Amino acid sequence: MALTPVAAVAADTNGSATGWAGAWTGSAQGVYPVGYSVAQPGPTGPAGPGNTAPLLTAAFPDNQARNQTLRMIVHPSVAGASWRVRLTNEFGTRPVTFGRSYVGLQSSGANVAPGSNRALTFGGRRSVTVPAGRTTLSDPVSVKVTDAWSQRLAVSLHVAGESGPMTWHAAAFTTSYLSDPNAGDHTADPTDTAFPHSTTSWFFVSEVQAQRQDATTVVAFGDSITDGFFSTMNGNDRWPDVLQRRLDERRSAHRPISVITEAIGGNMVTRIGRTPGGCTPCDGPPALDRLDRDVLDRPGVRVVILLEGINDLGGGNASADQVIAGYREIIRRVHAQGIKIIGATLTPSGGTEFGLYGTPETDAKRRAINDFIRTSGMFDGVADFSAVTEDPANPGHLRPAYDTNSTVGGAGDHLHPNRAGFLAMGAAIDVAQVERFVRQPAVKRAA
Template identity: 35%
Template sequence: MNLSTPPARFVQISVGTVVAAVLVAGMVRTSPARSTVSAAWRDASTLSTEGWAGAWGAAMQPPVEGNEDTGPNWSREGFADQTVRQVVRVTAGGTRARIRLSNLYGTRPLRVSGATLGRSAGGAMVWPSTMRTLTFGREKSVVIPAGREAVSDSLALPTSPLERLAVSLRFTERTGQATFHRFAMTSSYRAQGDHLSDQGADAYTQSTSSWYYLSGVEVSGTPVSRERNTVVAFGDSLMDGVGSTPGADARVPDHLAERLAAEHRPLAVVNAGIGSGKLLHDSECGGEKGLTRFRRDVLARPGVRSVIVHLGANDIGAPQTGDPCVRPSPRVTARQLIDGHRALIRAAHGRGVKVIGMTVGPMKGALFPFWSPEGEKVRQEVNDWIRTGGEYDSVADADLAMAGASDPAMPRPGYVFMDGVHPNDAGSHAIAAAVDISAL
């Protein structure tokens, strides 16, 4: 078995030296000619983030095919004369809200003909009277250049922590291949024609478990947004939620957000994990390496106070798989991985962001070729540096939380998903409990 085709419901493994300059390089691509850009478009990188918090987010990926095991997705085909409704759970409340849309991996300008935001009533339904029309520069439609992001105007919509919102996007023209997030671990819905304002779900007859173009929901008007109070969970499939129950909001960042809400801590949590992601190298299904995307997916978000970093497992394990989905897969040393982590720490500290290092969990016992004695030595050396090196501001020990009693190189049976390596809901809860929330 390989990483790209785990058994039904498996979503692929992930945790996944470049100079630190990559981290501070520009995150946008060359925009098309001015004539192709809507006057309503506002470059996300030029907008002030003061007074805003990232209440929800997803790291964007280039399009990739689905399969019978990971499930279908619409990233290759894109959309035409369709409405897409996506449901997300915000981790902080506010009095106003706005969304962030990404055409990062588009090859042409993306025309969004309309967008709405409302409270989810379950599935593709929206609570009556909560539907709001989103605008961009006071226009209902927007054209986003290839390689860029846009942020909507803010609108009045009171929200509370752990509430689900429904974002609907209308595409009248053919979009081409779609920038997306592969493993949403929840359902997104598609309808033919214009169903932006539908409160019911009847027209939304198709679904998939990915998010499209939607990279953030942001809130303002509460203590969470008045200071830098956003925590970003940055990493691979452990952060992304692979192994957790679909639709249950049972990922590690979800459990962390619930802890913070229960203790009335004014902190929001954004999930910037990507299944199959690596620290040092790009991959076909995991997208850009952590060193490249750190600035965009962490430091460029509004109100970031701290970041939790979990990367390295795919760098260590992928060479054993032979899976084209995670190529290129050169063998890495502990020193290379440590240097990569140090580059992330420097970039974060340069922006006044606290960095929490998370150890790499047990990898032995996976049902696909992922573990080796040589790789285990690398994992142990990297974990020892994370724990004792003193370079991270704090440490969350996922390895200790997941380690089996008889063989610490293997995960506890009650904490592991059926693939033998990813944490299940209980394991994700245990890892989130290992985070010292006072350090955030």
């Protein structure tokens, strides 16, 4: 499937001199509730390909926003004083009108720090209507973030009228807040009184940019393992978060580097789709189709770290050659923009009881793909996640210490590493190499 053209206000391209950098992203993946959410409050929806996530029935009784306010909490990866916010209606079927939108500093829960809440404008106007299949980028707004690790932004959106189908990112691993339906505009409220409902997903917001002349962007591009499945809620301990902290520790000698996560649970490299009975719409647009939107069109991107392919094997029964062909196309398109790309080896999935993830055949394909990543020379660098997560006593399986669920507790599923596994993966990345790639001039290669 190909993505509809989505930029109502064009994003800055890589290498532009506008001084904007990606500070946070949440890949738009489809229409609520189709997707794989994690720790979402609410009853489980009807089973089947059309409805896989728990339903927020109190906030969205008919699966749409209705004259209500959504307070989305996002974690910028760099400090800053001026921001732009992208609102998305990419998967909607009708225009969505945002009557008012605000950005402020979260203090606790749905509370906003006193004096920090600022109104967003779009082309100078307070209200904006985003057509179906489109996005829009706000004007700059001034909110001072001095410490990106201790401060989060609260993006408050008033949906005027009915939204129709809502574009979302299912698994945020961050708690956001919702008003009652028909509660009206509470975007300017500093307190959480009007926000009785919580969600662990992001709705209608897909990007926050920081105005930083000195910052560059690294994109972590992948599936649920990059999205943070089985990491802790609100813990910022996905492997891209670990990488961000490691880069920050060395930042005194270098320009700031912002790591943004463009990952979708279930996502595939190829367009092969799920085997019969699976939920292809749940997986979001394949990496080949969202590469421009989520990587090449983001501002200031200098490095991509790609971890994706296990869903093609375990969910879609693709061949190793099909995944490698997808890698080759991604590498070619990334290099054509003068961006470096690091290949991350696929982590093991032996013992997984759903799909084809746990079979010996899938593991053989995974090993062939990892050999390509390590030895083909097509990637500019390698992050060997397989080496640090695979159990040497039980090849093809995760280390037992990494095979539990840090999100909700209990046993793991043999596919997703836990918090400890993500720490090991983040530590396996050569940060000196990432810094070197960032400092090198961007040289575009022939496509």
